[in-house]
Amino acid sequence: MNAIAMSRHGALRRCGVAPADPAAWNRLGRILLASEELCLAGAAFAEASALVPQALDIALLAVEVATTAGTLPDTLVRLADRCAADPFNVAAHTARGVVLQRLGRHDEALDAFEVASALAPDAPLPARLLGGVMARSNRLREAEAALRHAHGLEPDNADIANDLATVLMRMHRHAEARAILLRLLERSRESVTVLCNLATATTCVGLQEEAVALAEEAIRLDPDAVLPWRTLCSSLPYLDGASGERLLAAARGCAERLPRALHPSWSGLTRPPRANGMKVVGSSPTMTLKIGLLSGSLRSHPVGWLTVAGFEALDPDEFRLICFGRDAGGGDPIAARFRAIARQWIDTDGLSDAALAARAREIGVDILIDLGGYGDSSRMLACAYRMAPVQIKWVGMQNHSTGLAEMDFFIGDRWETPPEFAHLYSERLLCLPDGYVCYSPPPYAPDVAPLPALSNGFITFGCFNNLAKITLRVIQVWADILHRIPDARLVLKTHQFSDADTAARVRGRFAAAGIDPERIALRGSSRHRDFMAEYNDIDIALDPFPYSSGLTTCEALWMGVPTVVYAGEIFAARHSLSHMCNAGLADWVAYDTETYTALAVAKASGMAALAALRARLRAQVKASPLTDAPRFGTNLAAALRFAWKACISA
Amino acid sequence: MEVVHATATPLALVQRVSALIDAGRAGAAGPLLAAARQIVAPSPELSLLAARLAESQGDPGLARAELDVAIEAAPDHAGLWKQRAALCQRLGDFDRAARDAAEAVCLDPADPDAKALLGSAMLSLGRPAEAWACLAEACAAVPTNAAFREALAIATEANGDPEAALGTLMEGLSPKGGALNLRNAAILFCIRHRAFQKAVALAEDGRIAGTVDACLFGLKGHAQSSLGLHTEAADSYAEALKLGPDDPYVRHLVQASGLLPGAKRAPPDYLRTVFDGYADRFDSHLIALGYQIPGAIRRIAMAYLDRHPGRPVLDLGCGTGLVGVAIGDLPVGPLTGVDVSARMLAEAGAKGIYATLEEADVQDWLDAENSQWGLILAGDVVCYFGALEALLRSVRERLAGDGWFVFSVEEHVDGESGWALLRQGRYAHSRDYLEDALGAAGFAVHALRPQVIRHEAGAPVPGFLIVAEPAALVN
Numbered sequence A: 001m002n003a004i005a006m007s008r009h010g011a012l013r014r015c016g017v018a019p020a021d022p023a024a025w026n027r028l029g030r031i032l033l034a035s036e037e038l039c040l041a042g043a044a045f046a047e048a049s050a051l052v053p054q055a056l057d058i059a060l061l062a063v064e065v066a067t068t069a070g071t072l073p074d075t076l077v078r079l080a081d082r083c084a085a086d087p088f089n090v091a092a093h094t095a096r097g098v099v100l101q102r103l104g105r106h107d108e109a110l111d112a113f114e115v116a117s118a119l120a121p122d123a124p125l126p127a128r129l130l131g132g133v134m135a136r137s138n139r140l141r142e143a144e145a146a147l148r149h150a151h152g153l154e155p156d157n158a159d160i161a162n163d164l165a166t167v168l169m170r171m172h173r174h175a176e177a178r179a180i181l182l183r184l185l186e187r188s189r190e191s192v193t194v195l196c197n198l199a200t201a202t203t204c205v206g207l208q209e210e211a212v213a214l215a216e217e218a219i220r221l222d223p224d225a226v227l228p229w230r231t232l233c234s235s236l237p238y239l240d241g242a243s244g245e246r247l248l249a250a251a252r253g254c255a256e257r258l259p260r261a262l263h264p265s266w267s268g269l270t271r272p273p274r275a276n277g278m279k280v281v282g283s284s285p286t287m288t289l290k291i292g293l294l295s296g297s298l299r300s301h302p303v304g305w306l307t308v309a310g311f312e313a314l315d316p317d318e319f320r321l322i323c324f325g326r327d328a329g330g331g332d333p334i335a336a337r338f339r340a341i342a343r344q345w346i347d348t349d350g351l352s353d354a355a356l357a358a359r360a361r362e363i364g365v366d367i368l369i370d371l372g373g374y375g376d377s378s379r380m381l382a383c384a385y386r387m388a389p390v391q392i393k394w395v396g397m398q399n400h401s402t403g404l405a406e407m408d409f410f411i412g413d414r415w416e417t418p419p420e421f422a423h424l425y426s427e428r429l430l431c432l433p434d435g436y437v438c439y440s441p442p443p444y445a446p447d448v449a450p451l452p453a454l455s456n457g458f459i460t461f462g463c464f465n466n467l468a469k470i471t472l473r474v475i476q477v478w479a480d481i482l483h484r485i486p487d488a489r490l491v492l493k494t495h496q497f498s499d500a501d502t503a504a505r506v507r508g509r510f511a512a513a514g515i516d517p518e519r520i521a522l523r524g525s526s527r528h529r530d531f532m533a534e535y536n537d538i539d540i541a542l543d544p545f546p547y548s549s550g551l552t553t554c555e556a557l558w559m560g561v562p563t564v565v566y567a568g569e570i571f572a573a574r575h576s577l578s579h580m581c582n583a584g585l586a587d588w589v590a591y592d593t594e595t596y597t598a599l600a601v602a603k604a605s606g607m608a609a610l611a612a613l614r615a616r617l618r619a620q621v622k623a624s625p626l627t628d629a630p631r632f633g634t635n636l637a638a639a640l641r642f643a644w645k646a647c648i649s650a
Numbered sequence B: 001m002e003v004v005h006a007t008a009t010p011l012a013l014v015q016r017v018s019a020l021i022d023a024g025r026a027g028a029a030g031p032l033l034a035a036a037r038q039i040v041a042p043s044p045e046l047s048l049l050a051a052r053l054a055e056s057q058g059d060p061g062l063a064r065a066e067l068d069v070a071i072e073a074a075p076d077h078a079g080l081w082k083q084r085a086a087l088c089q090r091l092g093d094f095d096r097a098a099r100d101a102a103e104a105v106c107l108d109p110a111d112p113d114a115k116a117l118l119g120s121a122m123l124s125l126g127r128p129a130e131a132w133a134c135l136a137e138a139c140a141a142v143p144t145n146a147a148f149r150e151a152l153a154i155a156t157e158a159n160g161d162p163e164a165a166l167g168t169l170m171e172g173l174s175p176k177g178g179a180l181n182l183r184n185a186a187i188l189f190c191i192r193h194r195a196f197q198k199a200v201a202l203a204e205d206g207r208i209a210g211t212v213d214a215c216l217f218g219l220k221g222h223a224q225s226s227l228g229l230h231t232e233a234a235d236s237y238a239e240a241l242k243l244g245p246d247d248p249y250v251r252h253l254v255q256a257s258g259l260l261p262g263a264k265r266a267p268p269d270y271l272r273t274v275f276d277g278y279a280d281r282f283d284s285h286l287i288a289l290g291y292q293i294p295g296a297i298r299r300i301a302m303a304y305l306d307r308h309p310g311r312p313v314l315d316l317g318c319g320t321g322l323v324g325v326a327i328g329d330l331p332v333g334p335l336t337g338v339d340v341s342a343r344m345l346a347e348a349g350a351k352g353i354y355a356t357l358e359e360a361d362v363q364d365w366l367d368a369e370n371s372q373w374g375l376i377l378a379g380d381v382v383c384y385f386g387a388l389e390a391l392l393r394s395v396r397e398r399l400a401g402d403g404w405f406v407f408s409v410e411e412h413v414d415g416e417s418g419w420a421l422l423r424q425g426r427y428a429h430s431r432d433y434l435e436d437a438l439g440a441a442g443f444a445v446h447a448l449r450p451q452v453i454r455h456e457a458g459a460p461v462p463g464f465l466i467v468a469e470p471a472a473l474v475n
């Protein structure tokens, strides 16, 4: 008799001897579960939980059994009955929540966990589960409250701490998250997840070199895992001096680690494979195309602000849009715009990458546009499985090439991706004739105020970008500008400055560069309209580098504020270049730091010209390709057709 | 084994239930309320929670039952009466609402909520003078309550003092924004009284104050287009659509402005909104515009009915029935009218000419029918369709072999395209396109002649009047 069989026998005997001992049934259940005797394991747990209905672990093990056995719906019915009969049964409410979650019924799961944690305010698990679903439903404040509560009850639980840090990061509170993660790291440096989260938080508080080092440490810890490479890909573009080649190599490193197992449902499709391994037989160049949009950010987010107007402008008879997105929660107007134009909305939460790819194939998506990249909710793995015969990278962590062999095209424009940079991309470049995006300004943007310098008597520079983009060298160059214009001031505004320590650190860096702290104003986060209104305090915006501002430059332009730009090599280093050229302001762009500094100084010396430009800028932008949605729609449509024709004639 | 016990206090449970109901989370509040009810003695507060919960779960009957029982048990509790008054008001039982609200006012004479409830019920019962008295008191007690104020303005207008009504709304507006509903009510009020400049100014104040609301921008666009400011109106509609992308009315107008790819026809929801809002002014307005179509249709119908007297006639998009009036004295058979706007149909019904009136989209209605008609008429209706292929095919199927389809369109003068969506949300068609589309649908053109549709700003709007017959008849 082998060991398993022996322990199985022992456990069985114990149940026979002491049938009223729940621990015996529990032990038997675990053994049976381990040997995948699901039916029997279920019965054992049922015995145990009949004896101790309030046992949470047993209730959850029963859910495990049901999950493996595929009997979640029956379990759900049973648990609902139990909750109704005994409304105080925390274990039953919690288990019911887990079942609902596994069935993809997140809203109901949320309610079940809410009930459990309200009934048992001092149990950490229901609170943690509640926090998890809240976070997935984008209800971050409530997620934070629940996870903080759980963290308080069980401060040494690393998973809870990590969950809490993740939520804080999504709320742009990276310094707080970093503090939690650093404490975890003091105990052990063995967790790739913690290292990677810390790397992200570290990037976001503007410590780019440390961040890249952390990502590299994680890679050394587990060289074949995807996450550390993904983290490297999302921290490297912020690093001063990171070249296009280095980024492409990192992206390839990540892409190569994505598993490529062919999904079983390749066969049996209505459209058997041909081009790119997928079927396009019977397709014509002019047929109506199904366009899949893949992103967790189809909402008020750079992805939304920069793409929604373009998608709205596509002829719905020519292009059927199918969104593969996540629920943004109610009330987000841009999410509502995506829903209004989508023929179909597939919630990607709860779909594995393979299932997601299979779903896209079932639907028969012709062109998939990835708007997520290697970001937080990256579904690049689904792209690696191939969701469509043509796959295109556009916006959404589009900081450089994806390095992914299955990504066929990359949308750029003549400024972002001039032909001489083509070798820095693994994809084929699709150059749009104007800009590569179309900005949809918010209806609530305040009116543009007169140039503040006219009443202040001095120039106020501003940069409203996130701190990840502000490197030490950027600070040194800005300090240089401030030295050259001794009465000028600088306003920096970002979520991160709501944290006092972070603000103090940045102020210190300016002080070290010889700048009187009085000349630097650091402002924290505010609502979007107030954020826009604060441009009324700014005369000239300064672009950070190497990671230039995308949406932020568009917003500044809309508020009448031009940006002094330093265009670099990688894709992320050229956003502002594209936007300024499209707005008719090519004379605001430099290609090295000396020219950048000189340009800022020169522009600052012409107040009359600045005032005149500001007064006409919104009208100019409104008439420019940057916001001309019908014109952009025509360009985008042509690019999609081009990609399609290239695919079917391949 | 990890045993977890419920340790929440009854008070904490009840508070949680209340917070969850406020947050619209009935799914979580329900089980917790069930638990609380096992350990807390019955009380008016618990009943109120249960009633709110039932209503939020879409079961007003259960809410009503909870309140009935609770009031029986605690007849001196003003909150219970108020809650039931509000519920009855929402359910349209205004009598009961008024009586319950009056009871609440007696129990707690200082409570402005109770007075406002009573006022609203009175308003619904068509007793504006009493309503005004209650609402004025409520509003005086809480001048910042926008709902009280809006109701008071309605009562004031119902009492025949529109100027004071507008004043009431305006008093509640602050230059810093806020009071969104009040502002929209004031703008709408101005539009209804044709004070378009003032409406635009109010909307603009709201925009500057940072209001984020589709309705505000939509109303602004409406007022601007009434002032002939079409470019500005298009911008306002585009902003409205950004904030309320689900609104078919706004979407159609944005498409009409060329900012979005055009739709092939005006959506039924758009038509319903436009014509429901237009019904009571339609006849006088069109007469003022020199609307010529019914007369022109009459001349053609006369020619047809001379040869086929007594044939049933179908009037597509009959509106207020002007076509029916024009042909009513001819030897027609029973007249059927179809229209998507209930309010337009009500006007048509009042004229007493149509044997049958159907509320439906004409395309849907035709596709669901299998009747045959001798004469099918459509006066100023086809201009709400861009592509005509589907509509013509459906009409062709419903037309008798010797029947005529008589309709008007506006002329698409410039441009190579066959049809275009104009800024006002109507379509225009070219002669070539009409001939092709009719041919493709199996029609022969019996007559297609230029026809002035109406006058706009003094200038004639050119169009065509077409008589089409089944192609088989020719040869």
Ligand SMILES: C[S@@+](CC[C@H](N)C(=O)[O-])C[C@H]1O[C@@H](n2cnc3c(N)ncnc32)[C@H](O)[C@@H]1O
Binding pocket: B268, B271, B272, B275, B293, B294, B316, B317, B318, B319, B320, B321, B322, B323, B338, B339, B340, B341, B344, B360, B361, B362, B363, B378, B379, B380, B381, B384
């Ligand atoms: C300008 S009125 C003309 C009414 C009437 N035929 C006349 O000549 O006085 C247009 C009418 O057509 C109706 N209408 C327009 N499109 C329609 C559709 N697709 N289905 C049903 N009714 C429609 C409108 O509701 C409106 O009452």
